[in-house]
Amino acid sequence: MARISQIDKATPPLKASGAEPRSVGFRQREKIIRAATGVFSQKGYDGARVEEIAQRAGLPKGNVLYYYKTKKNLYRVVIEQVLSLWLEALGDISADDDPCDAMSQYIRRKLDLSRNYPEASRLFAIEVIGGAPVIGEHLKGRLRDWVTQKGAIFHSWQQEGRMAPIDPAHAFFMIWAVTQTYADFQAQIEAVISPANYDAEVYEKGAPGVVAALVRGLGLSSQKQPLR
Amino acid sequence: MARISQIDKATPPLKASGAEPRSVGFRQREKIIRAATGVFSQKGYDGARVEEIAQRAGLPKGNVLYYYKTKKNLYRVVIEQVLSLWLEALGDISADDDPCDAMSQYIRRKLDLSRNYPEASRLFAIEVIGGAPVIGEHLKGRLRDWVTQKGAIFHSWQQEGRMAPIDPAHAFFMIWAVTQTYADFQAQIEAVISPANYDAEVYEKGAPGVVAALVRGLGLSSQKQPLR
């Protein structure tokens, strides 16, 4: 099985789909999702075995399928959860903000996401690299709208000469690329600069320079300036 | 089968492993590699089916296995070829170059790689995201050395105030992240800015701004300047 397409019925038991915070199955679902995120993010959809997810979650395979009916369905739940995390955590950027401050903060927040949820980042990357078969529609909807909206803000900043004249969408692509690379390409980074402690070495020592470089690259300034 | 580890014997027939440019099997191997690159890059190692690779190459499955013995072996050949392409095509950067020119050119070249070999880029990404089980050693060797060497050049530029004081390794991570994102995250970019023609819209219209932003971000200048 390679492609994921149709929608299967919602996750089973427990009236409504949510799962009540105290029910027996709630903890189980949590464990399963956590385990699944880890496995899917490393092996991709096809490479992941339900058996391994079950093992990591500490229960038999049958039990995993009991909660999430099918592997496909489990995958969808996991990846949609990741996308939500992404979109929610992005925070807001408003036209009134100081461009330099607002974007520095945004970039730092994005960097924190990579740091705190590297597996989520990698899972997202695998999904997109594979053509985004599951979340493609969401990207064309929610994400696209978000970019369009923020793009307008960039545009106004550019009018005031407080941001370099770069296509707003591309500005985001740059920022996302750089921030996510620290999660997605961790293996490569570790190979190149064998850090004793990845977080300390990379996110604490390396990050400030990277944030600065991005802000400088986007030509973000605090004062209004004449267009060069 | 999920993990790839031990080394299996080289690709079979044809004395030496190379394959003579005119032999019957030469074209076949080429076709197979091309097909395999495509399939692996989209589905990952486990998701790829030998049958599909064979179909794309226009021959029966048995024939593919005849040339590359095992799926694992085929994967290794493909990915190592990609890494070679990567390292070779990077070109040289020398201390005598003008930082601004040299890096602009380097970035443009890297962007061309993404444009001309998007599948190779995605395959590389999947491998690294999965922990680089196959090319990890190469990264710790060849790539690491390359970065160390070029890093020294960056350092000398920084001494002269012709480059921002950013960790050289991170400078590369940034550049790679940004340039590769156009291949790896194509699906996302297409979702956000539905381009009629990806190449034209993204690489021709978008690229210049991106190159400029990177150069600006890295603080690369043509003249020597006092450290700020």
Next chain:
DNA sequence: CCGAAAGTTGACCATTCGGTCAAAAGTGAG
């Protein structure tokens, strides 16, 4: 033109893996 080596092919096999199922065990409201 001959013969050995290279290449082709489809049938076949063993294994793996997602998913089913039924029987047993737990849970909790009334």
Next chain:
DNA sequence: CTCACTTTTGACCGAATGGTCAACTTTCGG
């Protein structure tokens, strides 16, 4: 305690897939 429910579990099944094989055809140097 009882009854209806949720949950647990491992045995089991069928399909898919990597890899083998033996028979057959093609290629090509001498």
